[in-house]
Amino acid sequence: MEIEAEGIRKTYLSKAGPVEALAGVDLVVPSGKIFGFLGPNGAGKTTLTRILTTLSRPDAGRARIAGFDVATQAQEVRRRIGYVSQAGGVDSGMSGRANLVLQARLQGMSKSDTVARVGELSDRFGLGELLDRAVKTLSGGQNRRLALAMGLVHRPSVMFLDEPTLGLDPRARVDLWQEISALRADGSTVFLTTHYLEEADALCDELAIIDNGTIVSQGSPAALKREVGSDDVISVTVGAGHARADGARTEIEALAGANRVWWEGDVLRVSIADGGEALPHLLRLLDAAGIEVRSVTLSAPGLDDVFLQKTGRSFSAEGASEQKPKGPDKADEKTDAGQLQGA
Numbered sequence: 478m479e480i481e482a483e484g485i486r487k488t489y490l491s492k493a494g495p496v497e498a499l500a501g502v503d504l505v506v507p508s509g510k511i512f513g514f515l516g517p518n519g520a521g522k523t524t525l526t527r528i529l530t531t532l533s534r535p536d537a538g539r540a541r542i543a544g545f546d547v548a549t550q551a552q553e554v555r556r557r558i559g560y561v562s563q564a565g566g567v568d569s570g571m572s573g574r575a576n577l578v579l580q581a582r583l584q585g586m587s588k589s590d591t592v593a594r595v596g597e598l599s600d601r602f603g604l605g606e607l608l609d610r611a612v613k614t615l616s617g618g619q620n621r622r623l624a625l626a627m628g629l630v631h632r633p634s635v636m637f638l639d640e641p642t643l644g645l646d647p648r649a650r651v652d653l654w655q656e657i658s659a660l661r662a663d664g665s666t667v668f669l670t671t672h673y674l675e676e677a678d679a680l681c682d683e684l685a686i687i688d689n690g691t692i693v694s695q696g697s698p699a700a701l702k703r704e705v706g707s708d709d710v711i712s713v714t715v716g717a718g719h720a721r722a723d724g725a726r727t728e729i730e731a732l733a734g735a736n737r738v739w740w741e742g743d744v745l746r747v748s749i750a751d752g753g754e755a756l757p758h759l760l761r762l763l764d765a766a767g768i769e770v771r772s773v774t775l776s777a778p779g780l781d782d783v784f785l786q787k788t789g790r791s792f793s794a795e796g797a798s799e800q801k802p803k804g805p806d807k808a809d810e811k812t813d814a815g816q817l818q819g820a
């Protein structure tokens with residue numbers, strides 16, 4: 478196992494009183510996988526990431542990376558991990574190349590190894606002439622690619638990415654997903670925090686969902702959705718023949734796995750166990766009844782259904798909306814980042 482955590486607890490003391498960020502977290506992450514740590518804002522994702530990357534100490538519990546204890550063998554851990562925080566750790570006044578070189582030297586790499594590695598990473602991330610521009614002139618997506626390259630300078634086997642696509646437009650987000658998938662193809666383990674449900678679903682082999690400092694569910698996205706057991710919903714917008722459609726209702730209700738059939742205006746909805754399997758049968762029934770079908774959609778249960786069932790609240794209502802990346806001025810980020818760079 479590449480990452481193991483047991484009983485991790487962390488409470489922050491703030492002026493307003495104690496904030497329990499992690500209330501006993503257990504995790505096991507196999508190597509060579511993309512592991513998603515999904516939860517709404519404030520759930521505890523960054524706190525756990527900082528503990529696993531040796532930047533913060535838990536109040537209780539133990540964690541190991543590649544078999545090394547994060548508290549007592551921090552140097553060993555730091556050699557094996559890369560961490561891209563929400564702030565990115567990139568100095569925006571310097572060029573990308575200067576950032577990469579600085580990072581490599583801080584990691585103790587020789588000059589010749591640094592030059593070779595910067596060249597490799599430049600090719601790999603298509604950075605090219607972007608490397609010689611000041612970082613502040615780069616787009617959000619280019620900036621994230623540079624931050625990812627910086628995290629990879631010392632060839633870590635485990636990458637921690639804290640909200641890697643936060644604030645990016647959909648195109649740049651999908652580009653970055655490809656880069657993250659390529660890390661797995663190279664054999665790295667990726668631990669990724671996100672509050673984007675579709676990102677967790679599309680990218681991760683396995684997921685843990687955290688809420689209020691507690692893991693509420695863990696498994697592959699498909700297994701979590703199966704566990705919830707929600708039906709697919711087929712929605713058919715009908716044209717002429719709407720009135721006649723009710724004549725077919727008994728047969729529609731008799732379709733295998735159908736649990737509920739109802740109308741919303743001119744849209745017929747069927748809640749059914751396996752929508753893909755039932756869809757052709759449903760369309761044949763409607764056709765036989767002389768009903769004009771204008772459009773059809775099939776929606777499968779999503780991770781939002783999993784969150785709803787496990788917590789009793791909807792994910793989107795929990796502040797999981799768009800937000801800006803945290804700046805480097807986030808509490809104790811600067812001082813702690815120095816620890817990792819100095820490793």
Ligand SMILES: Nc1ncnc2c1ncn2[C@@H]1O[C@H](COP(=O)(O)OP(=O)(O)OP(=O)(O)O)[C@@H](O)[C@H]1O
Binds near residue numbers: 490491516522523809
């Ligand atoms: N330095 C700190 N002092 C006091 N409270 C803190 C501190 N850092 C985090 N917290 C609180 O601990 C809880 C967990 O925060 P954390 O940043 O780990 O959540 P998160 O899941 O990463 O959120 P986000 O998605 O917004 O990044 C929140 O209630 C947060 O306000």
